[in-house]
Amino acid sequence: MHADQDETYRPLLEVDPPAFLDRVNTPWDRAPDLEEYNQHAYKRIVRALKRLSTSGTPGGESITQGILVLGEAGTGKTHLLMRVARNLSRTNHILFVRKPNNEDAVAQHIWAEMIRSLSQSLSPDTPQQTQLDDLLAHVFSAVLIPGFEQDIEAGRDADQRRRWAKNLRDDPYNLFRMLGEGEQRQSNMRTIRNRTLRYLQTHNPDVDQRIAHVLITYCFVSREDRKRVLLKWLSGQDIDEAEAKDLGLDPTWVKIDETSADVSTQQQREEQALRAIQTIGILSTYYQPLILAFDQLEGLRDQQRLSQRWGDTVREIFTMTPNLLVVTCIFPSLWESWFSHALDSSVTERIAQQSVTLETFGPQYGLKMLAAHLEPSFSKHRLSTSIYPFTEDDVSALCGKARSPRSFIQEARSMFEAWLDGDEECLAPQPAGGPAVVTRAAVDGLIRSTMEQAEQRHLDSYGREIPIEQDLFGRMRNVVETLLAHSGERAAYDRATCGAKVMPPNLLVRLPGTAEDLCLCINNAEGNSFTARMKNLVEVMRAARGPKKVVLLRDRRCKAAGARGQELVESVQEMGGVYLPAGGGEISLLNAIYDALVAIEEHDLSIGTHEVDKQQFVEFVKGEGVGRRTQLLRNAANLSESFARAIGMEQPVSGHNGTQPAPAAATHPSTQAAPSPGNVAAPVPSGTPSAASKPSPRRSGTIPAGKPVAVEPAPPVPIEVVVGDTELDSPSLGLIGRLKDGKRGLAVSFTKPQCMVVLG
Numbered sequence: 001m002h003a004d005q006d007e008t009y010r011p012l013l014e015v016d017p018p019a020f021l022d023r024v025n026t027p028w029d030r031a032p033d034l035e036e037y038n039q040h041a042y043k044r045i046v047r048a049l050k051r052l053s054t055s056g057t058p059g060g061e062s063i064t065q066g067i068l069v070l071g072e073a074g075t076g077k078t079h080l081l082m083r084v085a086r087n088l089s090r091t092n093h094i095l096f097v098r099k100p101n102n103e104d105a106v107a108q109h110i111w112a113e114m115i116r117s118l119s120q121s122l123s124p125d126t127p128q129q130t131q132l133d134d135l136l137a138h139v140f141s142a143v144l145i146p147g148f149e150q151d152i153e154a155g156r157d158a159d160q161r162r163r164w165a166k167n168l169r170d171d172p173y174n175l176f177r178m179l180g181e182g183e184q185r186q187s188n189m190r191t192i193r194n195r196t197l198r199y200l201q202t203h204n205p206d207v208d209q210r211i212a213h214v215l216i217t218y219c220f221v222s223r224e225d226r227k228r229v230l231l232k233w234l235s236g237q238d239i240d241e242a243e244a245k246d247l248g249l250d251p252t253w254v255k256i257d258e259t260s261a262d263v264s265t266q267q268q269r270e271e272q273a274l275r276a277i278q279t280i281g282i283l284s285t286y287y288q289p290l291i292l293a294f295d296q297l298e299g300l301r302d303q304q305r306l307s308q309r310w311g312d313t314v315r316e317i318f319t320m321t322p323n324l325l326v327v328t329c330i331f332p333s334l335w336e337s338w339f340s341h342a343l344d345s346s347v348t349e350r351i352a353q354q355s356v357t358l359e360t361f362g363p364q365y366g367l368k369m370l371a372a373h374l375e376p377s378f379s380k381h382r383l384s385t386s387i388y389p390f391t392e393d394d395v396s397a398l399c400g401k402a403r404s405p406r407s408f409i410q411e412a413r414s415m416f417e418a419w420l421d422g423d424e425e426c427l428a429p430q431p432a433g434g435p436a437v438v439t440r441a442a443v444d445g446l447i448r449s450t451m452e453q454a455e456q457r458h459l460d461s462y463g464r465e466i467p468i469e470q471d472l473f474g475r476m477r478n479v480v481e482t483l484l485a486h487s488g489e490r491a492a493y494d495r496a497t498c499g500a501k502v503m504p505p506n507l508l509v510r511l512p513g514t515a516e517d518l519c520l521c522i523n524n525a526e527g528n529s530f531t532a533r534m535k536n537l538v539e540v541m542r543a544a545r546g547p548k549k550v551v552l553l554r555d556r557r558c559k560a561a562g563a564r565g566q567e568l569v570e571s572v573q574e575m576g577g578v579y580l581p582a583g584g585g586e587i588s589l590l591n592a593i594y595d596a597l598v599a600i601e602e603h604d605l606s607i608g609t610h611e612v613d614k615q616q617f618v619e620f621v622k623g624e625g626v627g628r629r630t631q632l633l634r635n636a637a638n639l640s641e642s643f644a645r646a647i648g649m650e651q652p653v654s655g656h657n658g659t660q661p662a663p664a665a666a667t668h669p670s671t672q673a674a675p676s677p678g679n680v681a682a683p684v685p686s687g688t689p690s691a692a693s694k695p696s697p698r699r700s701g702t703i704p705a706g707k708p709v710a711v712e713p714a715p716p717v718p719i720e721v722v723v724g725d726t727e728l729d730s731p732s733l734g735l736i737g738r739l740k741d742g743k744r745g746l747a748v749s750f751t752k753p754q755c756m757v758v759l760g
Contacts, residue, residue: 143199292326506537535568
């Protein structure tokens with residue numbers, strides 16, 4: 001590498017180093033792209049789209065086609081989708097679907113991921129214009145322009161109709177600029193929506209009118225809060241009854257009460273999701289084919305039931321839904337050793353109508369790929385060469401060792417860091433096939449950085465994302481089963497049932513040698529749906545053989561439960577259960593753990609030739625205290641010695657009376673007297689019963705078993721409320737109290753990354 005003895009460039013690059021991005025997570029990521037690499041696979045997709053676009057007519061049938069993209073880890077499968085999205089998504093909108101994690105809700109998962117994709121911006125230049133806006137603008141134009149032409153022939157406002165038709169032909173998105181303002185805008189929106197729905201009902205009876213109605217309404221609504229409610233409904237999640245009434249919708253896809261059958265309810269939701277997928281395919285025939293891309297499927301290996309459910313759902317999509325190019329990205333070994341045997345031939349033949357294998361990385365790409373990654377630094381700092389500080393010999397050595405573009409970029413990053421450090425021994429890469437020593441510190445560092453990036457990414461998007469109950473349950477189950485399995489804990493898994501009646505999605509963990517099962521539940525339902533599930537959960541807990549150790553999680557983005565729902569939550573708590581309203585920190589951390597597991601399944605976490613495995617990840621979670629930071633896992637550990645060992649807590653935390661308390665997560669500030677140090681009141685978050693309504697011994701602080709407790713008088717500066725929970729491992733903790741003069745309040749937040757003190 002260049003020595004830079006005059007220290008001309010090293011100081012600049014140390015402050016502002018190249019990013020060396022070695023992985024792409026979604027098609028909407030931005031990363032350097034060497035277009036000649038995997039160009040044959042890209043051209044294959046472009047040709048398939050062109051053929052598909054000429055095979056149908058607006059509103060008519062256009063048979064869905066499949067392309068199987070085979071590539072090893074790091075060879076650019078998701079990167080290829082990024083290129084497709086960047087170059088083609090203005091006409092062929094891309095719908096990105098990750099691995100499902102819940103066999104009872106595969107179609108719902110695919111549809112929710114499609115909605116997430118459709119709500120993505122069409123391009124960075126037009127952040128307010130989504131893929132869904134663009135798609136439906138073309139549908140509206142196809143419906144409206146023939147009517148305008150009839151009016152022109154009849155002489156009805158011919159000049160105005162001619163201008164409108166021209167504007168729509170020039171750019172269908174002009175429709176949203178032609179609606180007017182105020183009452184006139186509302187009237188035009190209703191007219192266009194009703195005319196479009198009538199047209200679709202006549203010409204495309206398979207279009208689901210409820211789904212189409214909400215899709216159209218979403219495009220016309222300008223208020224972000226209303227858009228969010230519509231997206232939540234479209235994603236198959238319950239919405240608040242008052243908001244539903246305001247928008248003229250049912251609050252849920254499937255109406256339920258406490259007598260509704262759980263299996264039947266799930267089947268109806270799956271059928272509704274399939275109709276929704278079919279609807280979006282039919283609507284796309286008025287414009288261009290859609291790209292439905294399945295990626296990150298390695299986690300389906302050895303998951304027989306989940307794989308079959310995914311295959312059955314994909315077959316239904318091929319059969320029912322027109323105008324899709326289904327691109328399935330997968331490892332060659334996964335296809336040969338698992339999917340080709342686990343899936344019915346009617347599925348595999350459709351998925352692999354065409355097949356393309358990604359290229360093996362070779363030295364012919366090394367110089368250009370490195371230059372693409374260094375181009376921003378080359379331009380900004382006016383470096384002496386396009387690959388500075390690397391030499392051509394360095395690139396040749398890197399290419400000889402690299403197995404994929406990812407490993408090439410990772411090795412280049414390591415050499416660059418050694419160059420910044422002036423580490424002469426590390427500057428020359430080891431020859432291909434040479435021994436590589438990987439330290440525990442290096443593995444932990446890779447996992448830590450991956451977790452931190454994922455957690456921050458989820459924190460940044462928490463306010464924008466729609467909470468999907470079935471997806472969160474699947475993620476939780478995946479995390480729990482992995483932690484227990486790789487901690488040597490023998491567990492059996494089941495589901496708590498109330499006969500055939502509806503229940504919150506739940507995982508019943510049965511551990512040998514324990515008297516009681518542990519039940520982990522999620523309930524993000526709204527209104528009557530929430531109450532019906534809670535009523536049946538309480539009934540199960542009261543049964544002689546029902547689980548008493550229950551941890552119930554609810555996303556804070558959901559509306560607060562009503563009075564009856566709060567009563568049922570209190571009943572769960574009184575029987576020993578824990579109710580956890582989970583905020584951004586909790587949800588983001590759980591998602592980061594899950595994302596790290598998916599990255600391991602996809603062989604994305606590697607150092608040289610060493611790939612991080614799940615056993616190493618679980619050891620990291622224990623050693624770093626990651627599991628103890630999550631309220632869900634920490635409360636499970638308080639109720640189960642097996643969970644305590646799995647997350648690195650040697651034994652469950654015990655309370656004053658030797659029982660295992662379930663620390664609640666936070667209430668609204670109350671006007672109760674300041675608690676003594678040995679009995680700190682743990683406030684309960686918004687939407688849960690207040691501490692004053694029914695006193696509960698579980699809302700006391702936790703004291704480690706066997707540790708002597710000194711009883712002291714109340715502090716001279718009383719603490720009125722502890723915000724977060726009683727565990728200092730909590731990522732969210734704060735105090736509210738008063739100064740000694742009693743006149744001013746003091747609030748202290750220890751929440752990372754912004755600690756804060758407020759005096760007032």
